[in-house]
Amino acid sequence: MFSRLIAPILMAAAFIAVPAHAGEIDAAFGNTVRVTLPSGAALNYHYNADNTYVMVAPDGARVSGAWAIRDGELCTTPSGGAESCVALSPNRNVGDSWTQTEADGSTVNIAIVAGR
Numbered sequence: 066m067f068s069r070l071i072a073p074i075l076m077a078a079a080f081i082a083v084p085a086h087a088g089e090i091d092a093a094f095g096n097t098v099r100v101t102l103p104s105g106a107a108l109n110y111h112y113n114a115d116n117t118y119v120m121v122a123p124d125g126a127r128v129s130g131a132w133a134i135r136d137g138e139l140c141t142t143p144s145g146g147a148e149s150c151v152a153l154s155p156n157r158n159v160g161d162s163w164t165q166t167e168a169d170g171s172t173v174n175i176a177i178v179a180g181r
Contacts, residue, residue, distance in 0.1 A: 092158045101174040
């Protein structure tokens with residue numbers, strides 16, 4: 066089940082501006098990246114400045130992992146899982162929301178929400 070939940074964030078995580086390196090996902094730190102799936106279920110992602118993240122599923126289950134920025138992509142590796150990378154999308158900030166088409170053709174809604 067978690068592999069189905071993690072895939073949308075890999076795409077959703079690619080929301081942040083593409084300046085130099087460390088500041089590329091600053092809008093996520095201390096805030097929530099919320100991915101709403103076509104089913105209406107919301108996954109909440111919390112990115113940390115120490116290159117870790119936690120995804121909280123609708124049932125409260127948590128998946129932790131690590132993130133890195135390489136070659137203009139945000140790469141995430143869930144604990145015990147495989148790394149996946151997506152291109153960063155520029156100029157996303159707290160309060161922004163947008164839709165994104167996933168590899169399978171489905172559409173997810175993404176928002177950066179203040180706080181955790």
